[in-house]
Amino acid sequence: MKNTNYDAFIFDLGRVLVDFDHNISAAKIAKLTGKPQEWLYQLFFESELTKLFDEGKVSPREFYAELKKLTGLDISFDEFVLIWVDIFSQKDDMFELVKCLKNDYRLVLMSNVNTLQFEYIRKNFPIIAEFDGLVLSYEAGAMKPDPKIYQAAISAAKTTPEKIIYTDDRPELIEGGKKAGIRKSFVFSNLESFVSDLNVIGVEINECMEAIKS
Template sequence: MTTVRPEIVVFDLGKVLLDFDYRIAARRIAERSRATEIEVRDVLDSPDLLCRYESGRIGREEFFETVRARTGFRGDLAEFAHCFADIFWPIEPMVAVQARLRERGIPTWLFSNTNDLAMEHIRRHFPFVHNFDGVVLSYEVRSMKPAPGMYEVLERLTGRQGPQIAYLDDRPENVQAGLDRGWQAWVHTDPESSRQRLAELGLL
């Protein structure tokens, strides 16, 4: 194991700090649509739509209008935003880990493939997201993990690279992209394992 103590810790958001279930959104949208829950899930999961939205290539209005056209959703954008974005709940042990790092003076960054409707909801309902030293969000930088662009933005904004960066994410392909850049990265599977890894790196 490397002896270099990282200078910053980079957190993925979904399935690391916040759990979520898109089936909640699909069910709510289906209740106000001509489409079934399964059909709504197929629309939301379609890479030609969600990836374009989360990579910033389309905005919330175009995303909403496309979902409405494909499902027959009968509500307005405000109702859709609630149905679509209110699907999260905190993973409290990991929220506590980030708070502890902050108490120890270790910079933490949020690094997430996401969209503006989700982040608007998250910022309103989960105050801990305001306690990061910085954020890199896919829709803002117009690049999605594991593409190099997001990683390059984080390195530029933080002024750190290689083993100076500790990074945890639940998706192996995103972690591998960090490892390829020399980051000290690992697949997050549960709070205790990640807490132990951070302790081994001298951060907790």
């Protein structure tokens, strides 16, 4: 049953709805190039190049070309894409939660993500189809914790910030949500702790979750 104090949820994607590991692609490219896996991980996950890609300021082929220069990678674009995107797995328990919430709340996905990886996720993980709004860094031109992307997510939620519940696995991004006015913002660690957080604020979903599992 809906708690009328809230109209919408904003969910992060990685490590909330899907798991991922950049070490999977880093290990494959390390074998192909002889570059250290740790260095490749940093390049894929924390570099300015990847930030620009996630913000949509570098195209997929430009990103691929720059990686070839930096790493000496000698494979086709299509072969690279297969390595780059095959790092995700859906969290089935969160899929069940999302389906429960879908009955009563507007659902928005807000993610720092690039177009190659998101299109792979959209195609392969049905949880994405449950969302009413998608706010993606490569389309918004900004990444969390930039205030611009939070405002885009609030707009997609079609309600006021105080009637939104937001969860993300990174505390600094939760702080960004609170600064944007989303007071009910929770650091995500696992389904059980998040359901507990929801129970505290009066959002009861245990009955729905049990019904889906049975």
